Amino acid sequence: xxxxxxxxxxxxxxxxxxxxxxxxxxxxxxxxxxxxxxxxxxxxxxxxxxxxxxxxxxxxxxxxxxxxxxxxxxxxxxxxxxxxxxxxxxxxxxxxxxxxxxxxxxxxxxxxxxxxxxxxxxxxxxxxxxxxxxxxxxxxxxxxxxxxxxxxxxxxxxxxxxxxxxxxxxxxxxxxxxxxxxxxxxxxxxxxxxxxxxxxxxxxxxxxxxxxxxxxxxxxxxxxxxxxxxxxxxxxxxxxxxxxxxxxxxxxxxxxxxxxxxxxxxxxxxxxxxxxxxxxxxxxxxxxxxxxxxxxxxxxx
Numbered sequence: 448x449x450x451x452x453x454x455x456x457x458x459x460x461x462x463x464x465x466x467x468x469x470x471x472x473x474x475x476x477x478x479x480x481x482x483x484x485x486x487x488x489x490x491x492x493x494x495x496x497x498x499x500x501x502x503x504x505x506x507x508x509x510x511x512x513x514x515x516x517x518x519x520x521x522x523x524x525x526x527x528x529x530x531x532x533x534x535x536x537x538x539x540x541x542x543x544x545x546x547x548x549x550x551x552x553x554x555x556x557x558x559x560x561x562x563x564x565x566x567x568x569x570x571x572x573x574x575x576x577x578x579x580x581x582x583x584x585x586x587x588x589x590x591x592x593x594x595x596x597x598x599x600x601x602x603x604x605x606x607x608x609x610x611x612x613x614x615x616x617x618x619x620x621x622x623x624x625x626x627x628x629x630x631x632x633x634x635x636x637x638x639x640x641x642x643x644x645x646x647x648x649x650x651x652x653x654x655x656x657x658x659x660x661x662x663x664x665x666x667x668x669x670x671x672x673x674x675x676x677x678x679x680x681x682x683x684x685x686x687x688x689x690x691x692x693x694x695x696x697x698x699x700x701x702x703x704x705x706x707x708x709x710x711x712x713x714x715x716x717x718x719x720x721x722x723x724x725x726x727x728x729x730x731x732x733x734x735x736x737x738x739x740x741x742x743x744x745x746x747x748x
Contacts, residue, residue: 460497461489462533470518473510473529475575477667478716479518480746482508484526488533491548491633495607501526507605508745509631511550511577514669515584517723519746520716530579534633539563543641544598548634549579553586556637557651566642567596569650573658575670582632584741585624589654593635594619601634602627609633622674622741663701667710672723673738681738682706685726688733695722720744
């Protein structure tokens, strides 16, 4: 870490700052070198104060449940903001509207809205991440997508300024959201329909049962590695190319679902990154389809 980037935290912050902390401790793949700093804000106000203290040139990264992100073995420069366990407020501002902060687990939001008798977000029980990540990539599964139900969002910029933005400020497509530069999601507002609590909870139960049957739950993975190409499925293409079970170091293409890469306890981040590249190359060579990763790869080369 560059000594010139040592943070001055003499101001009154209520959060927790860790220095040179291994990111493997916070990754669903259980890999990754140290972050220069990780900050756990006490709440949104504390996060705003913290961001106001940072040098403008300091790299800034955001992390929720550690899924959908691959941290490289040499670590990450700058500060990683940990939203999970920090930005965790869930409220119901009106009868059919719910506000969820970025660190709320997607599955928690699904159950919360179901218990309120609101329907629409049951599919989010199958997303292994947080609301912040779901907003950032328009996460979806089981036929649903996050931004189908978003009415407005709250963002914060690197100077700590919080803004309420309408959905028209964003360009949203399949697994991709274009947002204002140097702004990050800190809360989403969801507009839902009245439904049946019992029916919604049963839908969630059935979706999770299907997920457990078809995906390698209980293993160290990040969820889906590649986006589904138009009119097809990434997992199907990978399987048709004979790549199920392919290993590289301690990383392996799941035998249960080919669009998942599993850490068999000994993988490095480099193993996983190389396997992602090899799978993509083989699929393109054999089928002509170029798979686009969903995974964000972050860190020093």
